[in-house]
Amino acid sequence: MRVPLALILWEYFLIGITGFGGGLQGRFYHLAVSKHGWLNDEEFAEVNATASLAPGGNASNVGIEIARRLRGVPGMWAAYICLILPGSLLMLAAGATYEVYRDEPVLRGALQGLQCAATALILYSVTKLNLSRWNGLDYLLALGACLAIYLLKAPLWLVLGSGALVGLARRRA
């Protein structure tokens, strides 16, 4: 079964223009498993496992990995571009409008409100990391990483590298 690139472009464009934040992963399941039957449940689980090993946002990784299975490297680029292009263009237009009305208090306030939403969404993603199974050292690692990046402005590779070493050493122990 060879899925036309145009169909991938169209479906991902639709998700790019209508998908918001947390719901993306569910959209990809619906698209690939329920709607088109491109993948079965087992294959989708494998897509998830692959997506979580790569850097980048998990939901968009799932989408890109599905496209790779269907159409290889061209599929991956098509998927990525279709996911980010609609929102980017929309927000560039919004940004230009904002420049014109930047002294409107209502607009400035709305943007400050969006910053609150951004903060909340990031904190929400922290709560999905299985905190209930953590012990003291886990919390210490988290606190250390946060302070090293936020206050000490340490380079990210250093924080990730030392964090990985500590994490691996205690698994061994």
Add this chain to the structure above:
Amino acid sequence: MSQEFTLFLDVFTAGALSFGGLAAVLSSLQNSLVGQHQLTSAEDFSRTYSLAVGAPGPNAIFLSLLGYRVAGPRGAALAALAWALPTLLMLYLVGRTGSAQAPDWMKATRKALVPVTAGLLAAGALSTARSFVMPTPQWLLSLTALLILLKRPKWNPFWVVAGCALVGALAIR
């Protein structure tokens, strides 16, 4: 070194280390793009991120918007490319052989990094909150939004985002 090259390099590095998604490298990106290389202001950085949160599609839209602020359409394309390259490369390598064939150290490291990721995400939340104009009320709004996300996981997060923007438009000056 030209601005565009610095932008590409900073975003590429962050992209290659973005285990846990964009929010996990947000604070580090701010350190390099704003603090170290002064390609944009801290205010612009968090405003652009909140625009991306209000946009449809994945958060990676943030990078094309930020690239546009730094160096116009070319900057947008460069930043989007720099962000995608490491992710697509890893997905290609892992996906082709299947995640079961991925080396054990890779999976072990990924697991060991979970607490560090949580700390990095917390730093990301502090970064978006850095430019609150009314810190106490805005933190209250953020925590209220977080509570809604936790208590009503079935609701589309879009409504939480829209609600925050509305409260901001009416009350934040």
